[in-house]
Amino acid sequence: MTQSNGRRLPVRDDILRLRPYRSARDEFSGTARIFLDANENPLGSAGGGALNRYPDPAAAKLKEAAARLLKVRPEQLFTGNGSDEIIDLLFRVCCRPGYDKAAMITPSYGMYRVCADIAGVETVEIPLNSEFDLDLELTSRILAANPEIRLLFLCSPNNPSGNLLCRDKVLSLAASFNGITAVDEAYIDFAADPGLADCPEKYPRLVIIRTFSKAWGLAAIRLGLAIADPDLIRILNKVKLPYNINGLTAQAALRAVGRAADKETFVRTIVAERQRLARELEQLDAVVRVMPSDANFLLVRMSSARSAYEQLLAAGIVVRDRSNLPGCEECLRISVGTPAQNRRLTAALKTAGENP
Numbered sequence: 274m275t276q277s278n279g280r281r282l283p284v285r286d287d288i289l290r291l292r293p294y295r296s297a298r299d300e301f302s303g304t305a306r307i308f309l310d311a312n313e314n315p316l317g318s319a320g321g322g323a324l325n326r327y328p329d330p331a332a333a334k335l336k337e338a339a340a341r342l343l344k345v346r347p348e349q350l351f352t353g354n355g356s357d358e359i360i361d362l363l364f365r366v367c368c369r370p371g372y373d374k375a376a377m378i379t380p381s382y383g384m385y386r387v388c389a390d391i392a393g394v395e396t397v398e399i400p401l402n403s404e405f406d407l408d409l410e411l412t413s414r415i416l417a418a419n420p421e422i423r424l425l426f427l428c429s430p431n432n433p434s435g436n437l438l439c440r441d442k443v444l445s446l447a448a449s450f451n452g453i454t455a456v457d458e459a460y461i462d463f464a465a466d467p468g469l470a471d472c473p474e475k476y477p478r479l480v481i482i483r484t485f486s487k488a489w490g491l492a493a494i495r496l497g498l499a500i501a502d503p504d505l506i507r508i509l510n511k512v513k514l515p516y517n518i519n520g521l522t523a524q525a526a527l528r529a530v531g532r533a534a535d536k537e538t539f540v541r542t543i544v545a546e547r548q549r550l551a552r553e554l555e556q557l558d559a560v561v562r563v564m565p566s567d568a569n570f571l572l573v574r575m576s577s578a579r580s581a582y583e584q585l586l587a588a589g590i591v592v593r594d595r596s597n598l599p600g601c602e603e604c605l606r607i608s609v610g611t612p613a614q615n616r617r618l619t620a621a622l623k624t625a626g627e628n629p
């Protein structure tokens with residue numbers, strides 16, 4: 274039986290009992306000279322490149338490298354086909370469709386809601402306060418009123434508001450909530466805060482989600498990480514598709530982790546540019562307010578989001594109109610670009626102010 278600090282993990286009973294598929298690479302992982310166990314092509318790969326063998330289903334080398342980087346143990350790590358796969362798996366592992374519910378902050382990343390909907394799991398939205406931070410009292414009240422909630426999704430720094438959630442509030446929820454608390458830290462590299470990677474050690478129902486899609490500049494390889502209690506990691510491993518991390522992705526990620534200084538340089542450049550861009554935007558007539566950001570984007574309240582969006586589009590610049598999310602009235606979400614791109618952006622918005 275799966276135990277965490279003496280308590281059973283709050284996941285579906287049938288998933289706890291599930292006997293997972295065992296692939297050829299699970300059954301035999303020692304050293305042999307001739308592999309005739311997986312019906313692979315022994316001759317090579319069409320188009321070249323040694324890609325004819327199935328990849329390691331445990332992505333062990335990648336986890337060792339990532340664990341060193343994050344200062345956690347490899348058995349605390351799960352690797353997913355993007356963090357999107359991790360988000361999807363958490364809803365399916367924690368919540369029985371039709372019985373259990375999942376809660377998520379609002380406004381936040383749209384994938385949480387979509388994954389819950391696809392899994393047939395009813396959702397409860399928890400509004401953030403006017404500063405886009407957690408309202409601890411309201412959150413606790415909603416959780417207490419809905420004992421069916423088994424999974425709570427938080428995002429810090431939050432998309433689309435850009436701010437970190439208060440660390441003490443997050444940890445207080447992780448301690449008091451008896452379901453799984455997931456904190457999506459896709460943007461944590463851009464924040465002046467190390468994030469919560471070290472916390473699952475003390476909070477066995479806490480899952481931290483990271484991605485290679487943003488600061489690392491590797492959105493195309495589709496790689497996300499979950500940091501959690503090893504018991505929960507084992508459950509995620511049982512449920513995932515056997516070869517969810519393909520060989521090319523593992524190669525590219527290992528290369529990147531070996532060059533973590535590249536990522537640090539990206540982050541420094543983008544954070545400096547974020548600050549510069551925020552100051553420039555604040556000067557513009559079309560801009561009402563630039564929200565404080567700990568991420569690689571800015572949430573900007575415009576006098577009219579719609580006309581600003583169209584003006585930008587006419588200049589060949591596409592941003593995200595987030596006006597219809599709660600608390601984001603007349604807001605555009607603008608990714609920080611290169612210095613040249615950001616100059617084009619502010620120039621296009623300046624013209625917008627001049628045309629009545």
Ligand SMILES: *Cc1c(COP(=O)(O)O)cnc(C)c1O
Pocket residue numbers: 354355356357358382428432457459483484485486487492495496497
């Ligand atoms: C961009 C983003 C991700 C990244 O998802 P991947 O599937 O890893 O590319 C995760 N969470 C949030 C909130 C994001 O904005």
